[in-house]
Structure formats: C-alpha cells, structure tokens
Amino acid sequence: MLGLPDDIHAFLFDLDGVLTQTATVHAAAWKDMFDTFLRAEADRTGAPFVPFDPVADYDEYVDGRPRLDGTRGFLESRGIHLPEGDEQDAPGTRTLQGLSRAKNDTVLQMIREQGVEPYPGSVAYLRRLRDLGLPRAVVSSSANCRDVLRAARIDDLVDVVVDGITAHRDHLAGKPAPDTYLAAARELGTAPEHAAVFEDALAGVASGRAGGFGTVVGIDRVGQAEELRAHGADLVVGDLADLLPDGPGEAR
Numbered sequence: 001m002l003g004l005p006d007d008i009h010a011f012l013f014d015l016d017g018v019l020t021q022t023a024t025v026h027a028a029a030w031k032d033m034f035d036t037f038l039r040a041e042a043d044r045t046g047a048p049f050v051p052f053d054p055v056a057d058y059d060e061y062v063d064g065r066p067r068l069d070g071t072r073g074f075l076e077s078r079g080i081h082l083p084e085g086d087e088q089d090a091p092g093t094r095t096l097q098g099l100s101r102a103k104n105d106t107v108l109q110m111i112r113e114q115g116v117e118p119y120p121g122s123v124a125y126l127r128r129l130r131d132l133g134l135p136r137a138v139v140s141s142s143a144n145c146r147d148v149l150r151a152a153r154i155d156d157l158v159d160v161v162v163d164g165i166t167a168h169r170d171h172l173a174g175k176p177a178p179d180t181y182l183a184a185a186r187e188l189g190t191a192p193e194h195a196a197v198f199e200d201a202l203a204g205v206a207s208g209r210a211g212g213f214g215t216v217v218g219i220d221r222v223g224q225a226e227e228l229r230a231h232g233a234d235l236v237v238g239d240l241a242d243l244l245p246d247g248p249g250e251a252r
C-alpha cells in the first residue's frame with residue numbers, strides 16, 4: 001500500500017520535519033535560547049562558552065521530544081541541573097520552565113514572521129491516503145501542533161491529532177516512549193501492527209519501534225539514515241514522495 005506492506009492500513013505522522021518544514025525553525029530557536037543561557041553561564045562561572053550544536057545536540061537531546069524534556073536533557077548533558085520552576089516563570093528565568101518559555105516565544109515569532117510551508121511530497125502522500133479512504137493521524141510532541149497544521153493549510157488532511165497538549169492532559173509519556181503513538185492508533189481504531197509511523201527524529205523512530213508498529217519509516221532530511229535505522233526505522237526515505245509510484249504529482 002503506497003510503498004508499504006499490504007497489511008498496513010493506518011498512517012501516523014510526526015509533524016515537524018515530516019509534514020512541515022519546521023524542524024529547522026525549532027533547531028534555530030533552541031540554539032538562540034541555549035546560546036544566550038550558556039553565554040551568561042560562562043560569564044557567571046568563568047568557564048569557556050561552548051555553543052549548542054544545532055545538528056548533533058539537537059538530534060541527540062531535543063528533536064522529537066516534549067519541550068521541557070529537551071531543555072532538561074541538553075542541560076544535563078552539560079552537567080547543569082536547574083529547578084523545574086513554574087509555567088508562569090518569565091521567559092529566560094534560570095529554570096527549566098523559564099528557558100523553555102523563551103525558546104517557545106522565539107519559535108512563535110519565527111513562525112509568525114516566516115509562515116509555515118508543508119513538504120509538497122507529504123501533502124501529495126496525505127491526499128493519496130485520503131482519496132483511498134485510509135485513516136491518518138498526526139502525532140507530535142509539540143504544543144503548537146494544531147496552529148502549525150492550520151498555518152500550513154493541511155489540518156483538513158488528518159483525522160486525529162495527538163500533540164503536546166493531549167499528552168499533558170492525558171498524562172502520556174513523551175517520545176521516545178510509545179504512548180502518544182499508541183493513543184493515536186487507539187483513536188483510529190487500529191492495532192499498532194497494522195499501522196505505519198513516519199518520523200524524522202531519532203527519539204521518534206525509537207517511539208515507533210517501542211510501540212510495536214508494523215512499519216517505522218525514517219524520513220531523512222539531514223543525512224542521518226544510518227542513525228534512523230539504528231534507532232528503529234525499518235526503511236528510510238528522503239521524502240514521502242519517494243513512496244508514491246509516480247512521485248509527488250500535483251502537490252497542492
């Protein structure tokens with residue numbers, strides 16, 4: 001079925017980097033926030049300033065994970081342990097919440113200024129699934145997921161959304177745990193073994209693998225095919241259009 005085994009009849013997509021061209025926006029906002037923080041820490045302690053690496057650090061500690069987990073994971077990799085703080089903490093406060101809020105303000109500003117573009121191949125793939133009557137879900141750690149889907153004008157192409165807000169409300173563990181993907185499969189009324197997961201993040205393919213999904217498709221936009229396979233992808237493609245027999249066709 002559309003480049004996948006015949007017993008796959010439900011389709012679960014990550015958002016940032018799979019459906020929309022927003023993974024680089026997130027990576028840039030994370031770098032902005034962490035570098036501001038790390039510079040201040042270097043001034044405060046006299047230790048050298050070592051910037052956040054928007055490829056290696058992003059992939060390892062941040063990509064695909066809930067916002068607070070990204071902040072905590074990267075800082076811990078530098079031996080920095082901050083209090084969680086409070087959702088009301090002002091952006092930039094020296095707490096996990098305060099720094100996460102600064103990062104989110106930057107992402108929202110970048111999205112407002114630049115808009116959001118979907119990947120044409122992903123739009124073509126979603127449309128083909130819709131035309132075949134096959135169920136589709138978006139499973140994202142992002143609390144901004146619904147706004148991004150709307151800004152990219154693809155919200156009408158999916159049946160179910162499980163996002164950072166759903167996960168918080170329903171106490172679902174974030175990726176790399178499988179819980180958000182399993183919740184979406186349940187909502188679509190499909191068993192995981194008959195569903196495919198599409199992911200560009202290492203934490204995301206690990207989540208699909210841990211959930212026992214029938215096929216985990218790694219989307220490699222940055223040259224990390226081997227790492228995606230090592231973390232649980234069954235196959236890796238550069239774009240969803242690669243799975244269509246005739247390419248992307250008329251994308252929009």
Ligand SMILES: O=P(O)(O)OC[C@H]1O[C@@H](O)[C@H](O)[C@@H](O)[C@@H]1O
Pocket residue numbers: 015016023026027062063064065066067070104107140141142143144145164201
């Ligand atoms: O900060 P948000 O919008 O809730 O998103 C959380 C995470 O969502 C993931 O989709 C992104 O890969 C991460 O970069 C991002 O940090």
